[in-house]
Amino acid sequence: xxxxxxxxxxxxxxxxxxxxxxxxxxxxxxxxxxxxxxxxxxxxxxxxxxxxxxxxxxxxxxxxxxxxxxxxxxxxxxxxxxxxxxxxxxxxxxxxxxxxxxxxxxx
Amino acid sequence: xxxxxxxxxxxxxxxxxxxxxxxxxxxxxxxxxxxxxxxxxxxxxxxxxxxxxxxxxxxxxxxxxxxxxxxxxxxxxxxxxxxxxxxxxxxxxxxxxxxxxxxxxxxxxxxxxxxxxxxxxxxxxxxxxxxxxxxxxxxxxxxxxxxxxxxxxxxxxxxxxxxxxxxxxxxxxxxxxxxxxxxxxxxxxxxxxxxxxxxxxxxxxxxxxxxxxxxxxxx
Amino acid sequence: xxxxxxxxxxxxxxxxxxxxxxxxxxxxxxxxxxxxxxxxxxxxxxxxxxxxxxxxxxxxxxxxxxxxxxxxxxxxxxxxxxxxxxxxxxxxxxxxxxxxxxxxxxxxxxxxxxxxxxxxxxxxxxxxxxxxxxxxxxxxxxxxxxxxxxxxxxxxxxxxxxxxxxxxxxxxxxxxxxxxxxxxxxxxxxxxxxxxxxxxxxxxxxxxxxxxxxxxxxxxxxxxxxxxxxxxxxxxxxxxxxxxxxxxxxxxxxxxxxxxxxxxxxxxxxxxxxxxxxxxxxxxxxxxxxxxxxxxxxxxxxxxxxxxxxxxxxxxxxxxxxxxxxxxxxxxxxxxxxxxxxxxxxxxxxxxx
Numbered sequence: 001x002x003x004x005x006x007x008x009x010x011x012x013x014x015x016x017x018x019x020x021x022x023x024x025x026x027x028x029x030x031x032x033x034x035x036x037x038x039x040x041x042x043x044x045x046x047x048x049x050x051x052x053x054x055x056x057x058x059x060x061x062x063x064x065x066x067x068x069x070x071x072x073x074x075x076x077x078x079x080x081x082x083x084x085x086x087x088x089x090x091x092x093x094x095x096x097x098x099x100x101x102x103x104x105x106x107x
Numbered sequence: 108x109x110x111x112x113x114x115x116x117x118x119x120x121x122x123x124x125x126x127x128x129x130x131x132x133x134x135x136x137x138x139x140x141x142x143x144x145x146x147x148x149x150x151x152x153x154x155x156x157x158x159x160x161x162x163x164x165x166x167x168x169x170x171x172x173x174x175x176x177x178x179x180x181x182x183x184x185x186x187x188x189x190x191x192x193x194x195x196x197x198x199x200x201x202x203x204x205x206x207x208x209x210x211x212x213x214x215x216x217x218x219x220x221x222x223x224x225x226x227x228x229x230x231x232x233x234x235x236x237x238x239x240x241x242x243x244x245x246x247x248x249x250x251x252x253x254x255x256x257x258x259x260x261x262x263x264x265x266x267x268x269x270x271x272x273x274x275x276x277x278x279x280x281x282x283x284x285x286x287x288x289x290x291x292x293x294x295x296x297x298x299x300x301x302x303x304x305x306x307x308x309x310x311x312x313x314x315x316x317x318x319x320x321x322x323x324x325x326x
Numbered sequence: 327x328x329x330x331x332x333x334x335x336x337x338x339x340x341x342x343x344x345x346x347x348x349x350x351x352x353x354x355x356x357x358x359x360x361x362x363x364x365x366x367x368x369x370x371x372x373x374x375x376x377x378x379x380x381x382x383x384x385x386x387x388x389x390x391x392x393x394x395x396x397x398x399x400x401x402x403x404x405x406x407x408x409x410x411x412x413x414x415x416x417x418x419x420x421x422x423x424x425x426x427x428x429x430x431x432x433x434x435x436x437x438x439x440x441x442x443x444x445x446x447x448x449x450x451x452x453x454x455x456x457x458x459x460x461x462x463x464x465x466x467x468x469x470x471x472x473x474x475x476x477x478x479x480x481x482x483x484x485x486x487x488x489x490x491x492x493x494x495x496x497x498x499x500x501x502x503x504x505x506x507x508x509x510x511x512x513x514x515x516x517x518x519x520x521x522x523x524x525x526x527x528x529x530x531x532x533x534x535x536x537x538x539x540x541x542x543x544x545x546x547x548x549x550x551x552x553x554x555x556x557x558x559x560x561x562x563x564x565x566x567x568x569x570x571x572x573x574x575x576x577x578x579x580x581x582x583x584x585x586x587x588x589x590x591x592x593x594x595x596x597x598x599x600x601x602x603x604x605x606x607x608x609x610x611x612x613x614x615x616x617x618x619x620x621x622x623x624x625x626x627x628x629x630x631x632x633x634x635x636x637x638x639x640x641x642x643x644x645x646x647x648x649x650x651x652x653x654x655x656x657x658x659x660x661x662x663x664x665x666x667x668x669x670x671x672x673x674x675x676x677x678x679x
Contacts, residue, residue, distance in 0.1 A: 028561060
């Protein structure tokens with residue numbers, strides 16, 4: 001069930017920029033519809049709307065920006081580290097990063 | 108010919124009963140039935156008119172135009188009306204028995220209740236004697252109810268892991284020698300006509316009103 | 327010429343182009359009548375016809391037209407048994423999350439309890455919070471907690487309140503309504519308890535799955551819970567996904583924000599979800615197993631298109647087994663899944679699936 005949906009119309013998650021577009025739809029300060037969300041992400045990444053679902057563009061771009069990749073790259077930011085870079089890139093706040101900062105800046 | 112004359116003769120009363128049922132208000136239903144009786148309309152025809160309207164109420168429930176309390180209110184009105192009609196019918200034919208007895212339940216291992224309960228309610232509203240055993244019903248309880256006189260056995264399942272129990276109950280009915288005494292009806296989200304055919308059920312209901320319509324057609 | 331297509335139970339069937347068009351129109355007419363909503367346009371019908379009548383095994387949207395793919399039910403789609411359409415492959419919740427993120431193209435994913443209901447999460451909330459913290463440290467994609475409000479667990483024999491369906495069969499309508507209202511209040515309190523703690527543990531948000539599954543009181547309780555969550559956690563991502571195309575009127579009169587919710591269709595449901603504070607609305611249309619894929623798709627797209635038209639927030643259509651035109655089958659044929667998906671993107675213009 002998952003795969004036919006992915007293959008038919010899925011953005012591609014962290015293979016491309018699907019996670020970033022999803023954040024712009026869900027972020028309560030934005031609640032963007034799909035076209036606006038894609039345009040916003042494309043602008044922030046400095047690429048076209050066609051590029052943000054294109055693995056050949058996004059694979060290297062994600063690694064360069066340190067926003068998480070779907071292949072095993074030792075040393076590349078992932079988890080909270082990658083999400084902190086996404087926060088800066090998209091100009092949003094991510095809950096897990098906010099909590100991480102609160103915990104690490106206590107003293 | 109006689110039927111056409113009847114229709115013309117009691118057209119206004121029939122319409123009033125029908126409209127009162129669709130309006131689902133108990134006093135209105137009772138008033139329309141009293142007026143029909145006073146006008147000389149046959150109690151059996153009054154009941155049939157209410158029954159047809161009740162089927163419409165069921166369809167309206169499924170299409171989101173009426174809700175369960177409305178269905179129950181119409182049924183309550185019908186019950187009140189029966190209190191008026193029963194003495195008249197006993198005078199005429201001596202019989203006002205309920206329609207067939209139906210055992211209903213969600214099968215063993217499955218705790219989903221709502222769809223089955225709505226189906227039970229619709230069948231009750233259609234005049235059937237409902238023995239609703241609830242959910243997670245042990246298989247033997249269905250068999251016991253059939254042996255006790257239920258001529259319809261309704262089983263619901265909401266999971267593909269539990270729908271197989273329906274076949275086990277049908278096999279038990281066969282083994283106990285009572286399969287021929289009962290019509291088996293099945294429903295629930297994963298159930299299809301194909302599955303009902305595969306396990307040898309008699310009736311598949313896509314919805315509560317479809318189930319009721321099919322049960323009525325076979326009784 | 328006959329085309330290879332499907333029935334609502336997944337069985338293969340051959341239909342002519344004319345029969346496909348007739349069924350799309352009939353399904354559309356049924357939705358328009360039920361919901362009091364506009365028909366599809368002739369262009370819409372032509373697009374759906376071409377999608378259904380395509381001879382290819384899979385179809386797809388044009389590059390640049392992709393949409394967000396939101397996964398529900400968490401790890402259960404691997405670990406669950408066939409009762410909840412899982413594969414029966416046991417694995418940890420971290421592995422499931424990273425597999426969805428890195429191999430299955432999930433744009434979002436979620437953590438879930440094996441019962442997938444709010445109520446059983448309460449006694450294990452600390453465990454769920456720890457797991458959320460651990461997975462948030464590894465995952466990149468938005469990661470929710472997901473559960474069904476499942477008001478049914480608050481009625482007898484599982485909960486403290488009388489079962490409305492049983493009470494109504496005894497014509498105790500007022501008692502049934504009171505029980506439903508009490509259960510709605512209770513589920514709202516439990517939602518606030520569970521969701522706010524998971525947000526404290528780092529969850530990006532909460533996915534309310536199958537809202538209204540136990541009827542209109544379930545829907546109202548959930549929306550009140552969503553409102554509490556939004557007030558407590560203004561930045562939370564909130565997905566309100568529905569159980570069916572119409573809210574079942576078990577109570578009949580219960581209201582959210584002055585609006586009776588029973589009988590509301592997707593284009594009306596979304597407005598209440600917005601008011602409650604949802605970020606994204608999950609619209610549903612149920613599949614009729616006795617009708618064709620063309621009929622079900624015509625009907626589903628009609629409902630969902632109007633919902634998208636009237637929504638201020640993004641709409642993700644629910645496209646699991648037995649919804650969104652997809653056949654009711656544990657292993658839905660991929661040709662059918664692919665066609666339904668494409669039609670929802672190109673005709674209903676959904677923001678996600």
